[in-house]
Amino acid sequence: MNRIKNAFLDKKAFIAFLTAGDPSLDKTAEFILEMEKAGAGLVEIGIPFTDPIADGPVIQEANIRALDAGCTTDKIFDMVKELRKKTQIPLCFLAYLNVLYKYGYERFCERCSETGIDGFIIPDLPFEEQGELKPVASKYGLDLITMIAPTSKERIKTVAKEADGFIYVVSSMGVTGERSEITTDVGEIVNTIRTVTDTPTAIGFGISKKEQVTKFAGLSDGAIVGSAIVKIIAKYGENAGEKLYEYVSEMVSGLPQ
C-alpha cells in the first residue's frame, strides 16, 4: 500500500531530504529514524548522481561525498529494505533519470516496490517525457511525483491534473539551496493547482527556517527542506543524528495546525 497520502492525513507535512550514503548508508538509515522521531512526515532519499543539474553546491557536494564513499543504487535498496523493518514513514527517492534508465525502469520499480519505497521525484523528467516511466511506476503502485515551477504558468493545470502522490511546488528559480527571501507568489500557484486537483502540495527550494516552514506549509499542505539538513550532515558527519533531531523538531514546531 502506498504510504504517501498518510503524510498529509489531517495535518501539514514536514518533508525532509537527505542524500543517501552521506557519510554512510548506516548513518542514512539512522538519520531517517531520528527525523521521523522529530516529526518528519515523509523523507526524500536522494540517490547520489555525478551531475545533479537541479541542485546547488550543498547537495552537489553531498552527492560527491556519497559516491566517493562507495554508495550505489543496489546498496541503497538494501538499506531501505532493512529500514522498512523499523518504520512505516512514507519514503520517496529523489533521483536523476539516468540512474533509473540505466538500472532499467522495470527492475528499478520492482526493487522500489519490494524494498518499501513509495514513489520518486525525478527533476529532469518533465511532464511531456513521463510517458516512458509512469506506466511502469503505476504497475508497481509507485507515485511519480511531479514538480511545478514559478515559470510553469499555463502548464500548471495540465501538469497538476495528472499528478500522483503530492505535487512538489518549486518556490524559486534556479537550483536547490537556502534563500533568505522567496519572492515568487507560490500561494497563487497552489491556488491554481487546487482548482483542478485534490492532490496535496508541498513547497520546496530555499526553505531552512521555522518562520518559512510556517509560511509555506500555511500556503500549501507541506514544506520541504533539503540543503539545510544536508548542511548539518556535512558539518557533524557521523554524529549528526542528535543535531538533526533538534533541527527537525524545531522546524516541525513551526507547522501550522
Place this chain on the structure above:
Amino acid sequence: MSADKHGRFGEFGGQYIPETLMNEIHKLEEAYEHYKNDPEFVEELDTLNREYAGRPSLLYYAEKMTRDLGGAKIYFKREDLNHTGSHKINNVLGQVLLAKKMGKTRVIAETGAGQHGVATATAAALLDMECEVYMGKEDTIRQALNVYRMELLGTKVHPVESGTQTLKDAVNACMREWTARVDDTLYVLGSVMGPHPFPQMVGDFQSIISKEARAQILEKEGRLPDVVMACVGGGSNAMGSFREFIDDKEVRLIGCEAAGKGVETDRTAATMAVGTKGVFHGMKSYFCQNEYGQIAPVYSISAGLDYPGVGPEHAYLRDSGRAEYVPVTDEEAVQAFEYIARTEGIIAAIESSHAVAHLMKIAPEMDKDQIIICTLSGRGDKDVAAIARYRGIDLHE
C-alpha cells in the same frame, strides 16, 4: 534529417530538463520555427555569414598530402579560416541573432577548448548582448589564452570548479544558471546536443558546411565525394559536414572520436566506442557511464572533444548504419597535427587533427579516383603550447 515533432531522432533526443525550463524551451522552439523561415532573419544571417564570418569557407585540394599518401584525392573544408578560427561561429551567429529577435539581452555559453566561448563572446560583442561563459577550471588552465581573448571581447568567464572541471561541468553550470535566469537570457549551446530544439537547430546552422562543400565538390570534380569525415565530440562540425550528404547514400560518413590513451583504457572520451544508452544533459543518447548510470570522467588531449556524450542525431545515424564512428588516440592525433603542418602548411586544431589522423589511415587504401572531404573544424594556434608539452618541450603561453 529533421527531428520528429517530439524532438527525436528515432529513440534519441527529447527534452529531459527541469520543469523550470520547459516553458522557455517551448518558446525557443516556437521562435526558431518562426525565424528560420523568416526572409528577413535568413537574409541577416546570410549577410553576417558572408560579410563577417568570411563564408563561404574554402574547399581546398590538398595536393601534397594526396601525393604523399598515394590514394584518394583529399579535400579539406577549411572551417579553420572562419572568423574566430573555427566552425563555432556558424552556430553562434544564428543563435545570438535569434536571441536578439526573441528580445533577450544576455547570452550564456559553455566552452571546452574555448572556441565556442570565443565565438559566442564575438557574436555578443557584435550584436550588443551581455555575455557570460562557463568553462571548466581545468580547461581555463589548458586554454588560458582563450580566456583572456573572451575577456577582451567583453565577456565574463566563470571557471567551473565542480566535478571534473571540464566541458561536462561547464554544461552543468550553464544549465543551472539558465534555470536561475531565463527571462532575459538564452543559453547558446555549442553543439548538437542538449534538449530539443538545440540538436536540430545547431545542426541546421552548421549545415552550411555541407551545403557549401556539396556545391563546391560538384563544381570542382563534377561528382560527389566517396567519404565525408570530421571529428566528433558533441558532434556539431561533423553534423554540419554530414547533413547535406545524408540522402546521398553512396557517400560514406565517418565521425572520428577522441580515444585519449586508448578505448581499452579508462582515459578515453570515445562515447560511440565505449558508451551505452542513457539520458543526460537534456537528451537520450549514448554516454560514457558506469553500470549505475554515473557519468564517467572522460579524458582526451583535446579539450573540445573531452565530453562524455554525443549528440542524439549522431546516435541515430550510427544505430541506423548511415554513419560510422571510429576512435583516434592522442598520439595519432598529435602525429597528424604535426604531419599536416609539415606537409600542407596548415596548423589545424587538435580536435580536427583526430579526423586528419583517420584520413591518413584510410586514404592510402583508397583508389586514386576516389575523393575524401575532411572538415578542418578549427585552427590549431591555441594548441601549440600543449603539443610542445606533449613532446616534452617546456613551453608556456
